Amino acid sequence: MVKRQGSGRATINDVARQAEVGSTSVSRFLRDPSVLSVKLQKKISKAIDELNYIPDPKARALASGYSNVIGVLIPSFSNIVFSDILRGIHDAVEGTAYQIQIANTRYDTAEEDRLISLFVGQKPRALILTGVDQSIRSRELLKERGFPVVQILDKTDDPIDMVIGFSHEQAATSVIQHLFERGYKKIACIAARMDERVTRRLAGYRDCLRKLNAYDSSLEFLSAEASSAQLGRKLMADALDGKSDFDAVFCFNDDLALGAFFECQARGISVPQDMGIVGFNDLEMMAAAYPSLTSIRTNRYEIGKQAVERILQSIEGGHRKNERLFDIGFSLIERQSTQRK
Amino acid sequence: MVKRQGSGRATINDVARQAEVGSTSVSRFLRDPSVLSVKLQKKISKAIDELNYIPDPKARALASGYSNVIGVLIPSFSNIVFSDILRGIHDAVEGTAYQIQIANTRYDTAEEDRLISLFVGQKPRALILTGVDQSIRSRELLKERGFPVVQILDKTDDPIDMVIGFSHEQAATSVIQHLFERGYKKIACIAARMDERVTRRLAGYRDCLRKLNAYDSSLEFLSAEASSAQLGRKLMADALDGKSDFDAVFCFNDDLALGAFFECQARGISVPQDMGIVGFNDLEMMAAAYPSLTSIRTNRYEIGKQAVERILQSIEGGHRKNERLFDIGFSLIERQSTQRK
DNA sequence: TTGTAAGCGTTATCAG
DNA sequence: CTGATAACGCTTACAA
Numbered sequence: 001m002v003k004r005q006g007s008g009r010a011t012i013n014d015v016a017r018q019a020e021v022g023s024t025s026v027s028r029f030l031r032d033p034s035v036l037s038v039k040l041q042k043k044i045s046k047a048i049d050e051l052n053y054i055p056d057p058k059a060r061a062l063a064s065g066y067s068n069v070i071g072v073l074i075p076s077f078s079n080i081v082f083s084d085i086l087r088g089i090h091d092a093v094e095g096t097a098y099q100i101q102i103a104n105t106r107y108d109t110a111e112e113d114r115l116i117s118l119f120v121g122q123k124p125r126a127l128i129l130t131g132v133d134q135s136i137r138s139r140e141l142l143k144e145r146g147f148p149v150v151q152i153l154d155k156t157d158d159p160i161d162m163v164i165g166f167s168h169e170q171a172a173t174s175v176i177q178h179l180f181e182r183g184y185k186k187i188a189c190i191a192a193r194m195d196e197r198v199t200r201r202l203a204g205y206r207d208c209l210r211k212l213n214a215y216d217s218s219l220e221f222l223s224a225e226a227s228s229a230q231l232g233r234k235l236m237a238d239a240l241d242g243k244s245d246f247d248a249v250f251c252f253n254d255d256l257a258l259g260a261f262f263e264c265q266a267r268g269i270s271v272p273q274d275m276g277i278v279g280f281n282d283l284e285m286m287a288a289a290y291p292s293l294t295s296i297r298t299n300r301y302e303i304g305k306q307a308v309e310r311i312l313q314s315i316e317g318g319h320r321k322n323e324r325l326f327d328i329g330f331s332l333i334e335r336q337s338t339q340r341k
Numbered sequence: 342m343v344k345r346q347g348s349g350r351a352t353i354n355d356v357a358r359q360a361e362v363g364s365t366s367v368s369r370f371l372r373d374p375s376v377l378s379v380k381l382q383k384k385i386s387k388a389i390d391e392l393n394y395i396p397d398p399k400a401r402a403l404a405s406g407y408s409n410v411i412g413v414l415i416p417s418f419s420n421i422v423f424s425d426i427l428r429g430i431h432d433a434v435e436g437t438a439y440q441i442q443i444a445n446t447r448y449d450t451a452e453e454d455r456l457i458s459l460f461v462g463q464k465p466r467a468l469i470l471t472g473v474d475q476s477i478r479s480r481e482l483l484k485e486r487g488f489p490v491v492q493i494l495d496k497t498d499d500p501i502d503m504v505i506g507f508s509h510e511q512a513a514t515s516v517i518q519h520l521f522e523r524g525y526k527k528i529a530c531i532a533a534r535m536d537e538r539v540t541r542r543l544a545g546y547r548d549c550l551r552k553l554n555a556y557d558s559s560l561e562f563l564s565a566e567a568s569s570a571q572l573g574r575k576l577m578a579d580a581l582d583g584k585s586d587f588d589a590v591f592c593f594n595d596d597l598a599l600g601a602f603f604e605c606q607a608r609g610i611s612v613p614q615d616m617g618i619v620g621f622n623d624l625e626m627m628a629a630a631y632p633s634l635t636s637i638r639t640n641r642y643e644i645g646k647q648a649v650e651r652i653l654q655s656i657e658g659g660h661r662k663n664e665r666l667f668d669i670g671f672s673l674i675e676r677q678s679t680q681r682k
Numbered sequence: 683t684t685g686t687a688a689g690c691g692t693t694a695t696c697a698g
Numbered sequence: 699c700t701g702a703t704a705a706c707g708c709t710t711a712c713a714a
Contacts (some may be wrong), residue, residue, distance in 0.1 A: 013690055022701040022702070024529045025700060028700090036699070054462060055691085056692070058399050058402040058691080059403050059690070059691030062397075062693090066696085077424070080424070082424075083418050086418055087419060088420035089447075090418065101444075102443070122398070224601040233629050262629055265631045283706050284571060285570035285599055287571055288573065288574050289570075290603040346710085353708060363684060364686095364708085366683090371683090372709090377683070397707055397708070400707035400708040402690095402708090403690050404690055404710080405708080406709090428701085686712090687706100690707105691712085693705085694706100696701105
C-alpha cells in the first residue's frame, strides 16, 4: 500500500467529514454558499472554522484548469512610473483571491511575445500589458482567449480587450501650448529611451509645433539610452552647445528635466527667465526643486488600481461590459520653471 | 464515464506514449536526465520537442507538495531602493523554474507577521525578507521550516538563515568621518520614515559624533512621514530656522538630500562652502546635480541578485553551506557637495 | 535503470 | 439541493 506524506493541513475532505456532508458540498460552499441549504451552510461554516481550513490554490488551479494568477508585463523595473503602477495593482489585488505575477519585457517586443505566450500557456486569470503596440501575433493570441486583457498607460481605439491610459500626443500638445502662452517661442525637446510612449510624445510635439509654424528639427535632442538625470544634463549640454537657439526645453521625462535644469544652473542660465523647462510624469521631486519644475501629472497609481478593478468586474460580473476604453487623463502642473516674468 | 476537458496541451503521458516509455521516466527526465540511460534520454528529449511539451507547474506543485514560488516581502513599492532590489531578484530568477511572489508589508510588523504565515502556509520554495528585525514569532515559524530564508538590506550576527546586506551604522560613521575630514564641525541630520535601517543610521550618527565629542541632539530633524524631496526641503527649512548652528547636514535618504539642497539654493546658502550635504543610497541623480551630491553608494541590485543566487545554491546544492552572513558593503562617493575649498 | 499505480486537494460530471 | 466518483497533470513509493 502506497502512503504519501500530505501537507498536514486540513483538506476539503476533513471538512466534509467533520461537517458530515459530501466534499462536493464543501467545494460548493467555497464558491457560493447560497446554492446550499442554510442547514448545510451552517455545518460547513462551523467545520471550516474548527479545522482552520484554508483551500489550496494549487489543487484548485489544477482541477479547474484556471490559475488565480494575474500576469503583469512591464518594460522596466528601474522606472518609477512602473513602481507606481505596481503599487496600484498590488493594492487593488489585496484581499482578493488573485496573485500578481510580474514579468519584465525590457522594452523588447520579441521578449514581450515570448512572455505573452508563456503566460497564455499558464492560463492566467487575466493579463495586464504595458502600452498598446503589441505584435499582431500576440494580439491574435490574446483575442478571444477567454480571459480579460488590459493594456495600460496609453490610448487606442482598438484595444485587445480593455485599455486604461491617456493620450501622450495630447499631453505633449498641452505642454507646447502652455509654453507659447508663457511667451516661449523656440522650443527644443529632449528625449531618451525612444519607446512607444516617448515616440508618441515626440509626435505630439512635432505636430503641434508644425501647426504653430515653429517646428525646427535641429532642436530635437534624442537618445536611445535609458532616461536619467545625467543623460538629461548631457543632452541639454549638447543642445546648448549646438548652433540653434531656443528659449525653452520640453523634456519627455522628469529625470531628464532635472538634469537639464542642473545643466542650466551649471552654466548660469536663469530658469525660467532665459530658459523654460517642462518635464513629464510629475515625480514628487519636481515640486521640491528650486525653482520648482513644471510637469505633466499622470496618475500611475490609479492606472494600476483601475486595471485590476476592471479585471475583477470583468471576471465577477460574468459577461463583459460594453465599456472598454478608459481615458484617465493627465494634467499640466504649472510651476516656476515656466513662469516668465 | 466522466470526461473532462483537459488543457489541450500535451501532458507527461502524451510524451511517455510518444517516446514509448513510462511516464515516470519522463518525470525523471525533467528532474535530472542523467539518472536515465542515454537511449531513454534521447527518446524522451525528442518526444518533448515534437509535442512541444511544457510541464504544468500547478500539477507539479500539487504532487510534490512544494510550489516553485519564492516569496518576497518588501516594506514599500514607492521607494527606488526596492525597485532596484526587485530588478536584481527578477533578473536572477529568470530562466530558472521559480516564480517571484511579492508582498508589501507597508513598514508594519503585524502585517509582516501575517504575510509570513500566509507564505509559510503556501509552502514557498524560499523566502526573502527585508531587514533583520522580524518578530520572535515569525523567526520561530521560519527556523527549521526546511526552506531557505534570506534577510536582506541589513546586517546581523544572528540571521534566521542567511543575510545579505551591509552595516548602516558603519555607513553613517563613514559619513561623519568624511565630513570631519572635510572640515565640517557641526553636523545636523535629517531623517524620515524611521524604519529599522534609518534608525540604525541614526544610531551610527549619534555614536560617532559622541565619540568625537560633537553630538548635539538639537541638530536632529526627524519625521515619521515617508521620505521625499519635499519633506527634505521642509526639514531643512526647520533646521535652518532653528536656533542651533550647523555647517553640514547628513540626510538619511537621497531624496531628503535633494530637498535639503534645494532649500539651500532657495535661501542662497552656498553648497559646499557654507553647507555640506551628504545623502544615502546614491541614486542616479546625485551625480547629475550641480553641485553634485556626496552619497553612500549601496548596491541594491546586487543584493537582490545574490539573494536569489544563494537560494538557488541552497536548494540545488542540497545541504546548506556553512556561510550564512554576506556583507556586501557600501562606499562613500565623494562629490562636490562636501568639497569645501 | 525502468515501470506501475497510488496519491496530492480540488472541481466537474452525472445520478439521485 | 446533495453526494459519489472520475479527472486535472504530476511525483513518488514500491516493485521489477
